[in-house]
Amino acid sequence: MATAETPDLPQQPTTAPGNKTTGAGKAKGCGIALAVLAMIAVVGSCISNGDTTATDTTTAAGTAGAAPAGGQSGSPAAQPAAEQPAVASGDTPAPAEAAQPPTDDDVPREFSNAVRSANNYLSFQGFSERGLFEQLTSPYGDKFPDDAAQWAVDHVAADWNEQAVRAAENYLSMSGFSKAGLADQLSSDAGDKFTEEQAQYAVEHVDTDWNDNALRSARSYAEMGMSTAAIKDQLQSDFGEKYTPEQAQYAVDHLGQ
DSSP, X not given: OOOXXXXXXXXXXXXXXXXXXXXXXXXXXXXXXXXXXXXXXXXXXXXXXXXXHHHHHHHHHHHHHOOOTTSOTTOOXXXXXXXXXXXXXXXXXXXXXXXXXXXXXXXXHHHHHHHHHHHHHHHHSOOOHHXXXXXHHOXXXXXXOHHHHHHHHHHSOOOHHHHHHHHHHHHHHHSOOOHHHHHHHHHOTTTTOOOHHHHHHHHHHSXXXXXXXXXHHHHHHHTTTOOHHHHHHHHHOTTTTOOOHHHHHHHHHTTTO
16 A cells, blocks of 8 residues: 655744744833832832831830839930039038027127116015016016017026025015925915025025024914914915924914013
């Protein structure tokens, strides 16, 4: 059997379909490549800017969150303290000086007059410090201001123990007193206002006879018409004259003499 010869077919181009490159295709490809490169440049710039922004943000956050020395984390940074003037070591600022009383070389007239008045009182009668101060400041006395009166009391030449003795002698010149009664009178707020120690000094040093004082007091009560028993009770009572029982007895025993 005869073999039929295959007729020669025309040769096809070797380029695969769809891969044919034309001038328009090449131009289109170059445009796409340029667009891709532009996009890459833009993206790279954004990434670079983003990194810078993130770094700046991180740095700012770290700065804001950093705790100042000695402070707590997250607290705002402390403001610098105002600069204080330097003080030399060992120098202590001197306190404000209190008002000082006048000196002897610069005494106001009111003060010197208060001293003169105080000396006048002391020249004829014994006064305690409190009694003299009150006499000088009393609205019924000299009416000196308190500071002038205190200046006078502090600057008179007075021995207050001896003033108490003088006051005791003055009382005894007018009336009979027991030792306890006289001490009470000298230290009483309603009396001479001496201290208890000054009053005790006076009754220990005054020159008197306590029995004779009891007799003087008894005679005063007798003139009022009191009985002997009542007089004796009054003389030794703690609410009366405060003589000792022996002194009271001596007084009633000598009433008729």
